[in-house]
Amino acid sequence: MEWGQFFGTAAVVVVIVILQWPRMKDYSKRDKGGFIALLLIGLILSLFNLQHIKGPLDLEKAIFHPISRIIGK
Template structure:
C-alpha cells in the first residue's frame, strides 16, 4: 500500500503542475503544449518506474554502455 500512496502522490503532483502551467501557455502554441505533455508524461513514467525498480540504471550508465565500445575503437587508431 505504501507504493500506491507514492503513485497517487506523484500523479497529484503532475496534475497540479499541469493545472498551474497549462493556462500560462498561449492557446495557439500547439508544439509547446505537445512538448510539455510529452516531457511531463515521460517524467511521470520514469518516476513510477523508479518506485518499482529502484536499481534501474540511470541515463549516464546507458550512455556509457552505448559509447564505450566506440571510445575503445577510436583510442586504438
C-alpha cells in the same frame, strides 16, 4: 513499486498542468505537446524503482566479458 509515490507524482503533475496551462494559451501546439510529453515521461518514470535498475556499465560488462575471455586466450 510504491503506489503512494506514483499517485503523489500524479497529483503534482495535475497541479502543474492546472497552474501552467492558462499561461500557455499563447504558445504553439508544439510547445504544449513538449510540455505534456515531459510531464508524462516523469510520470511514467515514477512507476519504476530506478535505484535498483542496472545501468549502462552492467550492460557493457554483460556484452564484452564473454568476448574478452575469448580474445584473451
